[in-house]
Amino acid sequence: EADIYQTPRYLVIGTGKKITLECSQTMGHDKMYWYQQDPGMELHLIHYSYGVNSTEKGDLSSESTVSRIRTEHFPLTLESARPSHTSQYLCASRALDSPEQYFGPGTRLTVT
Amino acid sequence: DAKTTQPPSMDCAEGRAANLPCNHSTISGNEYVYWYRQIHSQGPQYIIHGLKNNETNEMASLIITEDRKSSTLILPHATLRDTAVYYCIVRSSSNTGKLIFGQGTTLQVKP
Numbered sequence: 001e002a003d004i005y006q007t008p009r010y011l012v013i014g015t016g017k018k019i020t021l022e023c024s025q026t027m028g029h030d031k032m033y034w035y036q037q038d039p040g041m042e043l044h045l046i047h048y049s050y051g052v053n054s055t056e057k058g059d060l061s062s063e064s065t066v067s068r069i070r071t072e073h074f075p076l077t078l079e080s081a082r083p084s085h086t087s088q089y090l091c092a093s094r095a096l097d098s099p100e101q102y103f104g105p106g107t108r109l110t111v112t
Numbered sequence: 113d114a115k116t117t118q119p120p121s122m123d124c125a126e127g128r129a130a131n132l133p134c135n136h137s138t139i140s141g142n143e144y145v146y147w148y149r150q151i152h153s154q155g156p157q158y159i160i161h162g163l164k165n166n167e168t169n170e171m172a173s174l175i176i177t178e179d180r181k182s183s184t185l186i187l188p189h190a191t192l193r194d195t196a197v198y199y200c201i202v203r204s205s206s207n208t209g210k211l212i213f214g215q216g217t218t219l220q221v222k223p
Contacts, residue, residue, distance in 0.1 A: 033211075037153075042199075042216070043156070043211075045210055045211070048209075059210070090155050092155070099146065099158075099161050101156075103156050103157070104155050105155055106155055
C-alpha cells in the first residue's frame, strides 16, 4: 500500500475561487508529479518536481501552480477556478532509483 | 519517448489468462517498457517493467520480443478485480521519470 495522500477527494467550487489541492507522501521520495485526467481520457502530466525548491511544468499546459517547500508535500494551487478546470487531479511520487511511481487516490474537482 | 499502440478494448473470461499486446516499433535501446493499470478512475498502479528480458512478478508476466518492437502483458488467471484500463508506456531510464500515458486497453473480465 502506497503512503501517498490527497485531499480533498472531492471538491465542488464556484468560478473565481482560489483552491489548493493537497498532496503528501511519507516515503521520503524526491520526485513528485501532478497529472490531470478528464473522464474517460488519458492522464496528462502538468507539473513535476525533482526535490525541495524544484518545480517544472509538464507536457500539458496548465494555469495551476505548484510549490515544493518540504520533501513530503507538493500542493497544487488554482488562483481563480474556472469550469474548464473541472477534472480529476492525480498526484504521484517516486524514489530516485525506483522504476515505480506511486499514485494517490486523486481529487475530483468540479467548478460550477 | 517512443509511442505505443494498444487495442482500445479486450474481453477475457474469469480464470483464463489475459494477454494484452503493445506495439512500440520506435523504441530505443535504452528505453524500458512499463505497464500500469487504472481501476475505475483510481490512481494508476504499477504492474511490471522490463528492458529486453522477460519479467515475472506476483502480478503478471511481461514478454518482450527479441527485436523489442512489441510486448505482451500476461495476467495468468484473470479475476473480476482485474477489470481496468491497462497502459503500456515506454520510457528512457535517463529522463525525469515522466510517464506519458496513452489511451490504454480497457480489459473487461467476464464471469
